[in-house]
Amino acid sequence: MLSNAAPLAEIWRGPIPESAHAGHIVVADETGAVTQAWGAPETVVLPRSSAKMIQALPLVASGAADAAGLAERHLALACASHEGAPLHARAVAEWLDARGLSEADLLCGPEPSRDKALRFEMIRDGETPTQLLNNCSGKHAGFLTLMQHLRAGPDYVAPDHPVQISARDAFEEVTGRDSPGFGIDGCSAPNFATKMDAMARAMSVFATAHRREDALSRAAARLVEAMIAYPLEVAGEGRACTLLMRAAREPVALKTGAEGFFVAILPERGTGIAVKAADGATRAAECAIAAVLVRLGVLDPEHPDVARFLRPEIRNRRGLSVGRIEPAADLLS
Amino acid sequence: MLSNAAPLAEIWRGPIPESAHAGHIVVADETGAVTQAWGAPETVVLPRSSAKMIQALPLVASGAADAAGLAERHLALACASHEGAPLHARAVAEWLDARGLSEADLLCGPEPSRDKALRFEMIRDGETPTQLLNNCSGKHAGFLTLMQHLRAGPDYVAPDHPVQISARDAFEEVTGRDSPGFGIDGCSAPNFATKMDAMARAMSVFATAHRREDALSRAAARLVEAMIAYPLEVAGEGRACTLLMRAAREPVALKTGAEGFFVAILPERGTGIAVKAADGATRAAECAIAAVLVRLGVLDPEHPDVARFLRPEIRNRRGLSVGRIEPAADLLS
Numbered sequence: 001m002l003s004n005a006a007p008l009a010e011i012w013r014g015p016i017p018e019s020a021h022a023g024h025i026v027v028a029d030e031t032g033a034v035t036q037a038w039g040a041p042e043t044v045v046l047p048r049s050s051a052k053m054i055q056a057l058p059l060v061a062s063g064a065a066d067a068a069g070l071a072e073r074h075l076a077l078a079c080a081s082h083e084g085a086p087l088h089a090r091a092v093a094e095w096l097d098a099r100g101l102s103e104a105d106l107l108c109g110p111e112p113s114r115d116k117a118l119r120f121e122m123i124r125d126g127e128t129p130t131q132l133l134n135n136c137s138g139k140h141a142g143f144l145t146l147m148q149h150l151r152a153g154p155d156y157v158a159p160d161h162p163v164q165i166s167a168r169d170a171f172e173e174v175t176g177r178d179s180p181g182f183g184i185d186g187c188s189a190p191n192f193a194t195k196m197d198a199m200a201r202a203m204s205v206f207a208t209a210h211r212r213e214d215a216l217s218r219a220a221a222r223l224v225e226a227m228i229a230y231p232l233e234v235a236g237e238g239r240a241c242t243l244l245m246r247a248a249r250e251p252v253a254l255k256t257g258a259e260g261f262f263v264a265i266l267p268e269r270g271t272g273i274a275v276k277a278a279d280g281a282t283r284a285a286e287c288a289i290a291a292v293l294v295r296l297g298v299l300d301p302e303h304p305d306v307a308r309f310l311r312p313e314i315r316n317r318r319g320l321s322v323g324r325i326e327p328a329a330d331l332l333s
Numbered sequence: 334m335l336s337n338a339a340p341l342a343e344i345w346r347g348p349i350p351e352s353a354h355a356g357h358i359v360v361a362d363e364t365g366a367v368t369q370a371w372g373a374p375e376t377v378v379l380p381r382s383s384a385k386m387i388q389a390l391p392l393v394a395s396g397a398a399d400a401a402g403l404a405e406r407h408l409a410l411a412c413a414s415h416e417g418a419p420l421h422a423r424a425v426a427e428w429l430d431a432r433g434l435s436e437a438d439l440l441c442g443p444e445p446s447r448d449k450a451l452r453f454e455m456i457r458d459g460e461t462p463t464q465l466l467n468n469c470s471g472k473h474a475g476f477l478t479l480m481q482h483l484r485a486g487p488d489y490v491a492p493d494h495p496v497q498i499s500a501r502d503a504f505e506e507v508t509g510r511d512s513p514g515f516g517i518d519g520c521s522a523p524n525f526a527t528k529m530d531a532m533a534r535a536m537s538v539f540a541t542a543h544r545r546e547d548a549l550s551r552a553a554a555r556l557v558e559a560m561i562a563y564p565l566e567v568a569g570e571g572r573a574c575t576l577l578m579r580a581a582r583e584p585v586a587l588k589t590g591a592e593g594f595f596v597a598i599l600p601e602r603g604t605g606i607a608v609k610a611a612d613g614a615t616r617a618a619e620c621a622i623a624a625v626l627v628r629l630g631v632l633d634p635e636h637p638d639v640a641r642f643l644r645p646e647i648r649n650r651r652g653l654s655v656g657r658i659e660p661a662a663d664l665l666s
Contacts, residue, residue: 001343001353007335011592011613013516016526018379019592019613020334046351109650123456134650183346184655193349259344259352279612280344280352317442317467322517 005278006038007328009287013314014323021284023260023277025292025331026200030208030270032176034197038330041197045276046183048191049081050257052139053223053265054174054202055189058166059142060219064149068099075223076230077138081256083236084113084133091233092137101144106131107157108140108187115236136187138233143189157189164190173216174202186258196274199263203272206253206265224265227253240286243305248298254289256282262289266298283312283325291327338611339371340661342620346647347656354617356593356610358625358664359533363541363603365509367530371663374530378609379516381524382414383532383590385472386539386556386598387507388522391499392475393552397482401432408556409563410471414589416569417446417466424566425470434477439464440490441473441520448569469520471566476522490521497523506549507535519591529607532596536605539586539598557598560586573619576638581631587622589615595622599631616645616658624660 005022012018024039034041056078059065065075074095082088096102110129113119122129131137143156143163152162159182168190172178175198182190194202209220227234228251235241240262241254253265260277262285273292277284290310293299299306314323338355345351357372367374389411392398398408407428415421429435443462446452455462464470473489476496480489489496492515501523505511508531515523527535542553560567561584568574573595574587586598593610595618606625610617623643626632632639647656 001350002340002355010334013379013524015514016377016379016516017334018516019611021612022335044349046346046349107651109652111650120456123453124459126457181348183349183351184649184653186649186655188649188651188653191346278352279354279614279617281612281614284612316517316519316521317444318440318521319442320517320521322519 001043001278004040007330008277009284009328010326011314012323012326018323021277021279021281023275023284023288024196025275025288026196026273027292028197028200028204028272030204032201032204034200037197041195043196043276044180044193045196045199045261046191046193046259047199047263047274048185048257048259048261049136050255050261050263050274051171051191052081052255053079053206053220053227053253054171055139055167056142056223057170057174057216057219058163059146060222061170061215062146062149062166064146067149068145070145072226073230073233075226076233078142079223079227079255080138080234081135082138082233083115083239084111084118084135085115085236086118088138088233088236089113089130089132092132092141095141096144099145099148103131105144105154106134106137106140107155108134108136111135134187139189140187159190168192170216174205174220175199176201196276199274200272203263203265203274204270205272207267207272208270210267224253224267227255240309244290244293244299244309247300247303247305248293249300250298252293252298256285260285262286264289264293271296287312287325287327288331291331295332334376334611337373340663341610342617342661343659344647345656345659351656354610354612354614356608356617356621357529358608358621359529359606360625361530361533361537361605363537365534365537367533370530374528376529376609377513377526378529378532378594379524379526379592380532380596380607381518381590381592381594382469383588383594383596383607384504384524385414385588386412386553386560386586387504387535388472388500389475389556390503390507390549390552391496392479393555394503394548395479395482395499397479400482401478403478405559406563406566408559409566411475412556412560412588413471413567414468415471415566416448416572417444417451417468418448418569419451421471421566421569422446422463422465425465425474428474429477432478432481436464438477438487439467439470439473440488441467441469444468467520472522473520490523492523501525503549507538507553508532509534529609532607533605536596536598536607537603538605540600540605541603543600557586557600560588573642577623577626577632577642580633580636580638581626582633583631585626585631589618593618595619597622597626604629620645620658620660621664624664628665
């Protein structure tokens with residue numbers, strides 16, 4: 001993981017460089033070929049939640065989404081790592097209810113809301129975290145919808161369940177290679193491994209999907225459109241995915257993943273991007289994806305919602321500015 | 334920071350290595366000489382809260398602590414990054430009150446308690462975080478006590494304030510070299526930079542202090558004794574410093590610092606240790622200090638409170654074991 005990792009970001013405290021992050025970045029063009037790379041494109045990675053739009057492909061390509069009458073907003077939620085704000089929890093609850101399902105059918109596990117007002121309200125009311133608030137509840141609502149469509153059993157996160165087999169098939173299709181294995185994700189679903197260049201290629205498959213007519217491509221194009229149309233559903237207020245999608249000069253679908261992952265899909269160019277901070281740091285992945293998108297002209301470095309991820313200020317407990325994060329010079333020049 | 338960094342720890346998710354941490358470790362003997370090192374001993378670092386026992390030296394060496402009637406427990410709190418549990422907040426409040434001071438004199442800034450029961454209780458009661466709960470409030474009570482002793486002005490965190498000048502002098506004395514500069518810490522006090530080998534040397538100065546009779550050495554020995562006698566005051570229930578100090582086979586003073594710092598003081602051997610995770614990850618610093626202390630025979634790797642930092646299990650939202658952190662093989666063999 002650390003072999004040949006390239007500098008991504010530096011943490012400065014006053015005049016002293018305090019910490020630094022390295023990792024791997026791959027940019028793939030509309031043919032899926034690597035056009036730019038920092039670090040080692042052959043590194044095997046777990047894309048974690050950055051693979052959610054891949055995991056949602058069978059939901060749409062199978063016809064399950066249309067059979068269930070899902071709207072574009074639901075497709076965005078299926079690709080989301082949402083913050084568990086009221087709007088997210090309510091939308092997933094209604095989705096499940098319309099399918100004759102409930103929170104009890106979810107297997108993602110409970111998570112406290114990352115929306116501070118709701119989290120505090122729940123603590124005040126003595127309520128405990130719910131599965132609806134889990135950042136993956138939209139993905140799991142999608143899994144359940146596909147499960148019903150396939151008339152498969154309720155343990156939909158088991159690696160040999162038809163839902164997960166179809167997720168793996170879609171993953172191998174868009175990455176263009178067999179997956180060497182999987183880990184179990186925070187939400188209990190299998191998360192398939194691949195190489196960094198294959199993950200960037202997968203994102204370029206999504207970025208060019210609107211040019212093709214096969215079922216998987218039509219599904220991919222609809223998911224990309226949904227993410228771009230509903231940035232708030234994909235993450236939440238103040239979150240990198242939401243803010244950077246809104247700030248972009250051209251349509252872009254962005255998706256974070258645990259342990260320092262980030263991907264970008266640029267449908268006007270057919271470009272796919274994958275970022276992995278080798279140490280798993282979110283702050284490094286956010287800084288690096290912002291830097292690469294600035295380099296490509298997709299983001300304006302002066303836009304305040306870009307600057308807060310590209311060069312975030314570090315403030316201390318009294319609110320004093322005591323440091324900053326700087327992207328590695330190589331990413332910008 | 335990343336130049337010549339050595340592997341510290343790997344994050345595994347099932348059969349897939351997901352992330353990895355590198356950094357710098359230096360072990361200094363009773364003469365202050367480097368006996369073992371991983372990574373680059375000449376790396377300039379900010380030791381952050383791992384320098385608290387150094388920052389507390391002038392409080393004791395000046396006679397301020399004795400003039401104020403401080404007990405050993407107060408000295409432990411002056412070196413602490415405590416979790417803001419009721420016992421910590423109460424002890425600091427009483428300390429300030431006995432000095433004719435109050436929370437309003439602190440300049441560390443407010444911080445939510447890291448003690449979950451208290452944090453939830455405060456949210457339920459509509460209370461906001463206080464400066465007493467700041468993990469550095471004991472250090473700041475020490476600064477204030479020294480400030481009174483020196484009859485100096487109230488802005489005791491200013492870099493040119495007598496309290497901070499004496500902290501810098503003590504820092505340069507025990508590290509054996511001039512500091513190249515400082516950053517402003519999370520608690521607004523200056524945090525002085527030095528090299529990794531100089532920080533390990535400083536810890537060996539503390540580890541051998543009980544053998545010497547000069548005022549600074551007597552102060553250092555008292556601080557080490559206080560930390561070892563009051564491990565709960567130094568951090569809190571469930572915290573690495575507290576649990577590893579309690580689990581050790583011989584007396585050891587341990588102190589974490591922000592951005593992946595950790596130090597150890599072994600008074601029976603005269604050994605000092607400094608650890609810095611280059612990327613700033615606490616999980617890596619905790620794993621690495623545990624590994625080095627296991628290697629030295631100070632910690633038993635089978636002890637459950639050692640294993641939880643040496644090889645922590647990663648559990649997901651449903652409580653399933655989905656991965657683990659492994660120390661780099663080089664640290665143990």
